[in-house]
Amino acid sequence: MTGTETKTQILEVSNLRKEFHTRQGKLVAVAGIDFAIAEGEIYGLVGESGSGKSTVGSMIVGMYASNGGEILFKGQDIDRPAAKRSKDLKRQIQLVFQDPGGSLNPRQTIRQILSLPLKLHRDLRGSALEQAVEETVDMVGLPLSYLEKYPQAIGGGEKQLVCIGRALAPNPSFIVLDEPTSALDVSIQAKISNKLLQLQENLGLSYLFITHNLCLVRNLVERTAIMYLGQLYETAPTEEFFTNPLHPYTQMLLASIPVMSEKEEAYKPSEVESVGEIPSPIHRPSGCGFHTRCPFCLDLCKTEAPRMTEVSPGHHVSCHLHTDSVIKEASRCS
């Protein structure tokens, strides 16, 4: 953690938990996770569906409070629903959803959509408001003529740009991007990702980038964390994460990606075969959550959950295979 600790952390999450009560029983969506995002950093949170990654994002923006743990934003505890947060805090943390079609009101013009956050958070009225709306549209690279259009009249990528504009309008410092490009075509996805990068650089924003697309993470974010069944399994600087993946789950994920050239093929760890499916978060496996699918599962994995250990600077893994005591133990047993 040498490089990151010198920077100020904009967001610190520690031992965060979230449970939902369903008819089938208690669903543990987030089972105690820790991470920190530095100011001006893009942090990638990767996981399969049902891993709890969106729940983490929702708690950060305040859609609901956690069942334990802490979320510190600029050193201040913000773990409560948005209704109980200060106006300034709400302004600073914004969110972009996955489905741009579903998150824009079809009966409002783009101008109306973009005006609301400016009125609410920056108290702009009249010509100042009009000017700010135009600046916002311009910032995301849409023509001014779009202001009078309705969402259904524009393409999917353009809708997502409006959503990004709406998130940027209140002048936030932190944006949660929940699968912002998953609903879009590849050529549009590239355009949106580029725009996000450019805006982050120009405005000095910090992002939490939630996605299931590892290839996108590889090219966009500075640090990557992998989530499975509500827990983090491995976090590392992106370059290190992809060149030296340590957790068997990370290796399985990387080996599963269908790639486009032999050059990319070389980045895939080949020894891990993909087996099984993600277990239900209602009936969590004992011990390490991944042991039901892990090809290297030890007896210990079935009974005791591993702890996050730092194996090299900034590279944390939560796996018994990578904690020294277990390696010694295992070699003694065999």
Added chain:
Amino acid sequence: MTHHSIDQQPLLDVRDLAVSYKLYEGVLHVLQHMDFRVESGERVGLVGEAGCGKTTLLKAVAQILPVPPAKIEAGEIHFKGRDVLDNHKMSHRLVRRDISMILQDPTASLNPTLTIRTFMSDILKNAPHPVSKSERKIQMMAALEKVSMPSPERVLGSYPVQLSGGMRQRVCIAMCLLKDVDLLLADEPTTSLDVTIEKQILQLLNVLVVNNRKSMVLVSHALGAVRTMTDRTYVMYAGHLAESGATDTVFDSPAHPYTIGLFEATPKLSGEGVSDGIAGEIPSYLAPPPGCRFAPRCPQAMAICHEKQPVGTNLGNNHVVFCWLHAGTQEGDS
């Protein structure tokens, strides 16, 4: 087209197909001049972004296009040497018996009120040679075991909601196995699944197709999946063919500006940054561009591209490109 002789008929031969949809807004000219061929035992990939007519083509082949609003304007579809568009009883029977389609969303393609046993035994009851109840059970169990379904006995008695997405898609594949079809149309079979499950399903499909010497059309947005699983690839853009050829050729040396743009826009595991994507969006089918449909977005468009539709140019080894940039480089006579 030199490499296959005339006496060896392709399994599926679509010639100059045009399909339109008549809607309230007007007539959508979706597919035009579509030539598409699948040889016996061949795996063919079909690549293109959302709304480019891939599913329309597959549905036209499987004769499940909703007519109206859809209408086959022109062209022929030959399957096993028979023009199946002749509306003859024999053609319908041939298509239903020997072509099967796997849809993108396994949840939507399984009736939620029936058990898996009902789906599967219905297929066997309607087979050309019906078998006894006990024999049906054996066949159903065998099909489920072939798709590596965990606890097939229990699955037979389950309703679709009781299964996970991956298991539902396995059921759909098992149903195709029961039919013992010659041509499998897989329309984005893994889009709604997680990457580790996607790999399992694709591997399964591949093994089944190769081992049983079946033919398959694989439509996928995951370009890497098409690269590793098919022999030949067609690239479509806005209802037109852009490029076709041996999969390795198309992926290693794409010739159409759209294909090049699409491949560049795909984020790479080797981490080469984010490309700019392709400017603009797919044109409206109500009033498509008169010339090349990609011309409005093409970085290399010339005057002729906006006026006349390009014709196919064979760059050698049946690598055919529909682009005016290559019109002068014909190799041999196609």
